[in-house]
Amino acid sequence: xxxxxxxxxxxxxxxxxxxxxxxxxxxxxxxxxxxxxxxxxxxxxxxxxxxxxxxxxxxxxxxxxxxxxxxxxxxxxxxxxxxxxxxxxxxxxxxxxxxxxxxxxxxxxxxxxxxxxxxxxxxxxxxxxxxxxxxxxxxxxxxxxxxxxxxxxxxxxxxxxxxxxxxxxxxxxxxxxxxxxxxxxxxxxxxxxxxxxxxxxxxxxxxxxxxxxxxxxxxxxxxxxxxxxxxxxxxxxxxxxxxxxxxxxxxxxxxxxxxxxxxxxxxxxxxxxxxxxxxxxxxxxxxxxxxxxxxxxxxxxxxxxxxxxxxxxxxxxxxxxxxxxxxxxxxxxxxxxxxxxxxxxxxxxxxxxxxxxxxxxxxxxxxxxxxxxxxxxxxxxxxxxxxxxxxxxxxxxxxxxxxxxxxxxxxxxxxxxxxxxxxxxxxxxxxxxxxxxxxxxxxxxxxxxxxxxxxxxxxxxxxxxxxxxxxxxxxxxxxxxxxxxxxxxxxxxxxxxxxxxxxxxxxxxxxxxxxxxxx
Amino acid sequence: xxxxxxxxxxxxxxxxxxxxxxxxxxxxxxxxxxxxxxxxxxxxxxxxxxxxxxxxxxxxxxxxxxxxxxxxxxxxxxxxxxxxxxxxxxxxxxxxxxxxxxxxxxxxxxxxxxxxxxxxxxxxxxxxxxxxxxxxxxxxxxxxxxxxxxxxxxxxxxxxxxxxxxxxxxxxxxxxxxxxxxxxxxxxxxxxxxxxxxxxxxxxxxxxxxxxxxxxxxxxxxxxxxxxxxxxxxxxxxxx
Numbered sequence: 001x002x003x004x005x006x007x008x009x010x011x012x013x014x015x016x017x018x019x020x021x022x023x024x025x026x027x028x029x030x031x032x033x034x035x036x037x038x039x040x041x042x043x044x045x046x047x048x049x050x051x052x053x054x055x056x057x058x059x060x061x062x063x064x065x066x067x068x069x070x071x072x073x074x075x076x077x078x079x080x081x082x083x084x085x086x087x088x089x090x091x092x093x094x095x096x097x098x099x100x101x102x103x104x105x106x107x108x109x110x111x112x113x114x115x116x117x118x119x120x121x122x123x124x125x126x127x128x129x130x131x132x133x134x135x136x137x138x139x140x141x142x143x144x145x146x147x148x149x150x151x152x153x154x155x156x157x158x159x160x161x162x163x164x165x166x167x168x169x170x171x172x173x174x175x176x177x178x179x180x181x182x183x184x185x186x187x188x189x190x191x192x193x194x195x196x197x198x199x200x201x202x203x204x205x206x207x208x209x210x211x212x213x214x215x216x217x218x219x220x221x222x223x224x225x226x227x228x229x230x231x232x233x234x235x236x237x238x239x240x241x242x243x244x245x246x247x248x249x250x251x252x253x254x255x256x257x258x259x260x261x262x263x264x265x266x267x268x269x270x271x272x273x274x275x276x277x278x279x280x281x282x283x284x285x286x287x288x289x290x291x292x293x294x295x296x297x298x299x300x301x302x303x304x305x306x307x308x309x310x311x312x313x314x315x316x317x318x319x320x321x322x323x324x325x326x327x328x329x330x331x332x333x334x335x336x337x338x339x340x341x342x343x344x345x346x347x348x349x350x351x352x353x354x355x356x357x358x359x360x361x362x363x364x365x366x367x368x369x370x371x372x373x374x375x376x377x378x379x380x381x382x383x384x385x386x387x388x389x390x391x392x393x394x395x396x397x398x399x400x401x402x403x404x405x406x407x408x409x410x411x412x413x414x415x416x417x418x419x420x421x422x423x424x425x426x427x428x429x430x431x432x433x434x435x436x437x438x439x440x441x442x443x444x445x446x447x448x449x450x451x452x453x454x455x456x457x458x459x460x461x462x463x464x465x466x467x468x469x470x471x472x473x474x475x476x477x478x479x480x481x482x483x484x485x486x487x488x489x490x491x492x493x494x495x496x497x498x499x500x501x502x503x504x505x506x507x508x509x510x511x512x513x514x515x516x517x518x519x
Numbered sequence: 520x521x522x523x524x525x526x527x528x529x530x531x532x533x534x535x536x537x538x539x540x541x542x543x544x545x546x547x548x549x550x551x552x553x554x555x556x557x558x559x560x561x562x563x564x565x566x567x568x569x570x571x572x573x574x575x576x577x578x579x580x581x582x583x584x585x586x587x588x589x590x591x592x593x594x595x596x597x598x599x600x601x602x603x604x605x606x607x608x609x610x611x612x613x614x615x616x617x618x619x620x621x622x623x624x625x626x627x628x629x630x631x632x633x634x635x636x637x638x639x640x641x642x643x644x645x646x647x648x649x650x651x652x653x654x655x656x657x658x659x660x661x662x663x664x665x666x667x668x669x670x671x672x673x674x675x676x677x678x679x680x681x682x683x684x685x686x687x688x689x690x691x692x693x694x695x696x697x698x699x700x701x702x703x704x705x706x707x708x709x710x711x712x713x714x715x716x717x718x719x720x721x722x723x724x725x726x727x728x729x730x731x732x733x734x735x736x737x738x739x740x741x742x743x744x745x746x747x748x749x750x751x752x753x754x755x756x757x758x759x
Contacts (some may be wrong), residue, residue, distance in 0.1 A: 253739075277658030281617050286627060293627035297616055304615040304655060358610020359656075362621075362671060365575040365607070366628045367600035440614065440657055505578040507596065514577065518610060 021256065024119035031105050031116070031124060039450055053134075056440050058140040059162045062224035066154035069151015078149035083217075083227035084142050091138055092176030096129070097312040099307075100442030101184045101265060102177055103128040103449060109438050114339050119259040119267035122181065126255065129173050131449040133456030134343075138205040139169050150233070160235020160244075167247040168228065174254035181261035188268035204321060211325045261313055272439060290368055294376035302384055308347050308440045315343040316388040320395025331474040334395050334414040335368035337389040338463030341415075341422045342456065344385045349426035350455045351446035353517045354375050354437040362517040364510070374427070374504045378497065382423050389415045413486035414470035418463050420490055422498040425462070429455065431503050434516040521584050521591065526553040528679050528710030529574060533750045534583035542571040543546050544584070547732035551679075553642045556701055556711035558721035558742065561731035562758050564722070567714040570610045570731070571683045574712065575605035588678040601629060604677035608684045608714070611668040614657040618648055621656070622674060629675050629739050642670045643658040646696045659664050671698045680711045698724055718754055722746050 036044065068074055096102050102125030106116060129135055144162050187196045210216040231243030287293035302308050319336050322328075348355060355377070356363050363373075393411060397403070401409065437446045445452050466489065473482035504508055523530045529551040537546040544566040551557045559567045572578040574587055576599045585592040588602035589665050612621065620640040623632075643649045646666040658666065669685050685697050701724045704711050721728065722742040730738045738757050745754060 073551075092708060186655075274658075276615075277655060279655075280653045281655065283622075283653055286623055290628050293624050297613060300620065301613060301615045336567050357612075357614040357657075358607075358615035359616075359621075361572070361607035361609075361610040362605065362668065363613065363624075364577045365600055365603065365605040365624060367597050368628045369597070438614075489754065491520050511578040512538075518607075 003447065020097045021119065021259075024117060024123055024259075027116065027120040028105070028127070032179055032211060035105065035448075039448065042372045044450055047453065055140065055143070059143040060148055063150065063152040065148065066426040068148045069153055072147050074151065077145050081142075081146060081149060082223060082229050083220045084145060085165075085172075085225040086220055086223035088138055088142060088169065089175055090171040091134070092129075092172045093179045093428070094176075094314065094318060095132070095134060096125075096176040096180030097183045098310055098442075099180070100187075100270070100310070101125060101180045101262070102443065103131070103445060104443045107444065108441055111203060118263040121266065122177065122259050123255070124261035125180075125443075126173060126177050128449055129177070131453050133453060133460050135173070136453075137460070142169070144238055156236050157233060158372065160240050161232050164228075164235070164240070164244055164247060166233035167244060167251060170251045171247055174251055174258060175441070178254055178258040178261065181258055181265050184270075185261050185265035185268065188265055188271050193272055204317075205434065207321065207325060214413075216325060231290045270306075270441070273442070276304060276306060277440075291372060291376060294368070295380060296478065298355065298376055298380040299383075302348065302380060305348075305439050307439055307444055308365045308384070309311075310442055311347040312344060312384065312388050315340050315347075316391035317395065317490070319393060320392040323396035324399045327399055328330070328396065330400050330403045330411060331471050332395075333400060334411055334470040334474055335464070335467040336392050336396055337411075337415045337418045338460075339465040340388050341418050342459035342463050344388045345422045345426045345459060346446075346452065346456055348439060348446050349381045349422070350429050350452075351435050351517070352381055352426060352430040353434055353513050354439065354446055356517070357438065358518045360514045361425060370510060371501060372507050374501045377511045378423055378427050378501075381426060382419055385419045385422060386415065389419065405471070406476045406482060407474045409479040410470045410474035410476075413473075413482045414467060417470070417486050417489040417493070418466050420493040421462060422459060422491045424500065425459065427497060427500040428503075429498055431513055433510065433514045436517055436519045445479075521586055523586050523589065524550075524552075527551075527710065528553055528588055529587075530584065530586040531570070532576075532584040534570065534573065535581045536566075536578060536584060537581045537594045537662060542734055544573070546609060547734070547736050549736065551710040551712055553678075553708045553710055554690065554705050555727065556705055556713065556725040558710060558725040558728045558745075558757065559712060560716075560718060560721060560728055560745075560754065561713040565731040566734040567731055568683050569734075571605070571608070571681050571714055574599075574679070575603050575607075575681055576600045577605070577607075584663060602678040602682045604672035604675060606665075606672040606682045606685050610664065611671070612656040612659070612664050615655050617653045617655050618643060618670070619652045621667065621671055625671055625674055629677055635674065638672075642674060642700075645699070646670050647692060660710040662690055662693060665689050669700060670699050673704065676704075676707065676709070678709055678711050681712045682711070684716070685713065686715055686717050694720065701725075718745060718751065722750065730754065732758065 002249065062068060104111065105121070105124030105128060106114065130139070143165060145161060146165055150158055150161055152158060183196060186192045207216065228243060228247070231239045234240040287296050319339055323333060323336060353360060356407065393415065431450065433447070435447045435451070438444060447455065461481060470482060473485060476482060527550055529549060531547055531549040534544050534547040535542065536638055538640055547566060547570055549570070559570065561567050569578065573592060575662070576592055587599045590598040590602065592599050597679050598641060626635045626639070640649070643652050646669065647669065648663065648667055649662045651659070651663070656667065659667070665685060665687055666689060669682060669731060672680060680701070682701070686694055689697065701711050701713065711725070713721060722745045725742050728742055728745045729736050744750060756759055
């Protein structure tokens, strides 16, 4: 019986070409165009215009404020800039590592039918990195501080410095991406998960030990960012040209280098995801009530998802450690819950109905009051956010001493008010703007990149304001003041949550949400 | 006041479903009786799945009469959901829950008696899912997912069984188990609606066939008339 060759020939045609940098860039542009077409054009243009205007404003306006470039504060800020530049690298690394290699330009499911190479994936993750409020805020803080530190007496220096810092942001992001792919590659090896966990513990322990020995600030001061800043301040002199040229070369080199671990990681299966999807679960008894059954199912959807578990840990531990290392007092700690709760909501809360995946259609056919389903989902979201906040406050409080009654009440009120505020906003957005999202991968997000920027900006603004209010109230003489002032905040958020619940009870609206998230 | 015959389990008259400007269903009439199985056939976008979603209480009708197991789907949605077992067209499973947890959720929300456990185990075995009963469904193949969706639809022995593409990507053993489940449902007096593109399997499982086109019913006939080459020609003629 004649048989055909059982192997494929080595590809020689154009379709079988190896992925080079040129091919990756062409594919990246194609994918970006594709994604841009799926975004609402008016809204996308508005967002890009707002980003450009805000960045230009942040990079210039502080230079014209009183005492910019001359006072003690400006000088101190200049001295702190190298530490700030090092901090940007640290945050870029942490953020990229936590998200398992950065965001996906094309989600995994629809992306699998396209020949997207690992270099394209790597470049896509780099391009998407700035579409994140945490990245944007640190970039704006760096540029704004630099503008205030040098003032406007020499426009050449200001422009040269900001251009150089822009390049530094690119270098920092590329370093973060390189580190993320490397860690992800290690994580995907046979014993990778425990190795990465040990490395994380080691890094944290080292940082705490250095802080205890008063060596951390010295270490940050010794970072090689000071020569870079000195070079950039020479603008437009020869040293500036050399520094900028070196930064540009470093950016290109690190971006190119990042493709190597990206390819290495891309060839391996994500171990923790595979373990989660193939492992057996110990069965539990039947839930005692419909409410308990709904809550149990929703909890499983949250706590068994890799992005949620990893994201929560980073969100809860990171700010707590920063507070410990920075020796923050209780009145400043009231700002932390806002940061943690906003970040937690961005893991799934802003599109809460996507948790069921395509199972949403079956769940919607079950005989249960829609209000009860809404309550269970909101409850599980609140639990998730409160547990993250509690862990952060616990870690941060280790060094802050015993709080006064007013500080304790202000902190408690701040956590509760912000959690309810964010749950109400998230549940409202989940009904008004549902998206189909697969949250299996650590790189997945519950909404498209531009929508995520919008959500994170709004959450950051509202929770920071609330945190500042309670930070002030922590200094009150009477502990009842923050408790009493929390009441109107809680009432307002509860009313918004009830409004979202009424919307969910509308059959047509609910059908729209269910059909969209399960599409 | 809608008039429904005594053994009429699914009563649909002039059903319209609109999503914005798109009319997904444009005047479907349909009746299915106790102990009867009806196949819904038609091209992609004919309105089969949307009709099933309305009958399952997942999507509200824009216009028309829809009565399922004696309950108006618009005013008594919860009662309809209690009476119906629904296998959706795609997915249908919560990705991070195990098959057993799916069964538990359904049992609790439907307030099933303690016998549901043995029935659930038996169904999982019949559909060859017994060894993955405690594995989360995100790692399931498409066929395994379809089989579990059928198990979930029949667990509570519903009065009306709605199976949307139950044979899609399912192996012969799964097809056989689904056929048995349909036959069991008919034998105990349930009305069954099966939406599929697989004509031969549809006529094997059902006694009657309704063909939808452009959101409306264009023909109803016995399954016998849809069988074989002649049936294929007749069906082909109804699609254009």
